[in-house]
Amino acid sequence: MNLLLHSSPESFRDCNPQSAIQITGSKSESNRLLLLQALFPNITIENISNSDDSEVMQMALKGNEEIIDIHHAGTAMRFLTAFFAIQEHRTVTLTGSSRMKERPIKILVDALQQLGAKIEYIENEGFPPIKITGQKLSQNKVSLPASVSSQYISALLLIAPKLENGIELRLEGEITSVPYIKMTLALLNEIGVETSFEENKIIVTPSAFEAPRPQTLTVESDWSSASYFY
Template sequence: MNITLQKSQIANSQSKITITGSKSESNRLLLLKALYPSINLENVSNSDDSCLMTDALKSTSNVVDIHHAGTAMRFLTAYFSIQEGREVTLTGSKRMKERPIQILVEALQELGAEIEYVENSGYPPIKIKGKKLTKNRVSLQANVSSQYISALLLIASKLENGIELTLEGEITSVPYIKMTLSLLDEIGVESSFIGNIITVKPNTQNSTPNTLTVESDWSSASYYFSIAALCEVGTEIILSSYKENSLQGDSVLVEIYKSFGVETTFENNTMTLVKSSIANCQSSIEFDLANAPDIAQTIAVTCFALGLACNLTGLHTLKIKETDRLVALKTEIEKLGGNVNITDKSLHLSASNTIKEYVPIATYNDHRMAMAFAPLALKTPIVIEEAEVVSKSYPTFWNDLESIGFKITK
């Protein structure tokens, strides 16, 4: 389904949006609930990824297909490795079979797991024979995807001797690692993160009944930060439910979007975005997004829409997402009239005051491509191809945009 976003404006000066739980927190907690059934969860994400995670954890089949859900692939690889006596083949979409899993598989094998590749070495699908793991020491390069690290930490308390994980080199995506450890702490699992060594102690007891409320998703909030940045001074957007001291790495949006004239306040689990001034007048904006790569697309499009140059670094993980997001950003922004240079870990956008109308934006089976480009409708009419892809993380996105004044036709 392709949709056209006509040139729009926010319907009134104060718009309210409710966003469901964080996909990142939800998928971690869903796995922990499978390990500790007494946990109760509220405000779980309604995203495709979290629904797939839920279904996979309940499945009794010996083949589990997680489609495009990369987080689920990583977390479930670890989970099924410790399900004693069960044999599962974990597979996914064509793109998922192109996304590497070798680093995690080798780490689990180092702990004693039985995993083999079904088609291509280093990539899904994989066959896992669940067993009791007694080894507890493992090392990973510190700059790998935090999902590999979190996958190991999430199952660690159910290993006979826990885990001592050594991260070699400079650590990236620290907020996501700390999120995992904080959630473990909330259910009573002891851990430590000292220097480059993370230790999780074994927990043979089932955790006491505990109700955990998932904070709303900051990655989804990023599109409203972009919208606020492109609006007139005085526009307010109210989002719920958000915490000022969030576990989510993408909460750096609060600081980043000050450069675009957006101020953020918190009260009673709601977050209010106010366009308080024109965007920062410096000629080029620079951000290191190593700890929050999922908001790179949003920031790049915001800068393009405002005619600002930007240099975004720390983006090495974007090449192995739903698509190669760096190539996709370059292609689509240049179709709109921009000029982008990329390396394997950075993006450089030149300042431009030209935005072409009615350009069809390809989404590459990537939910974030669709949502990141949507705010451009505040500047010019735009077409989003395969718009239904947003269901991966934010199924009600288009309805929510309409509710605040965006004009959308199918």
């Protein structure tokens, strides 16, 4: 049997003697766009990943709970920490599975606190669960070790258009995650946010609009998932 692989969001269908299957969207791109959509509701997303991380992101961003359990979703923990730090007049507690409570979040929390965020550890210093009191962040200069996970870097870059003065992020040392950083910046550019990435300094300007023009963004399919069918 031959397989026709489709990236469009159609349901599975049999086409004798061939079959067509849907390839889910990239998790990395989906989670970035979901956060941007929460900041700029004019954005519509197609072909969202069906991964646990992306499903947790969608539920957390649409809900109004004071305690948000992200279970094992590491990307969601990092992106949501940054997101809720700028949600004025809202306080949330981010928690997760026992394994998630062993995964450090201190580097990101320290960076957000440099920008003026109010974040407290509830149990162990440097680890979830964390209590976040959202507020306006007026500081714009922050530094991170260049070797940290790209998710820490992207979390800061994604909220930058909503910061009063944008962000100037310096990465100290040798950068190890350039492709993912460039993915984040490309998505910001696509909705009209100006950015620059020169040597070890990244600048994201504050958005010149309350909401970008209405637009539909399609998540690139995660073609690596096709290997399971083969």
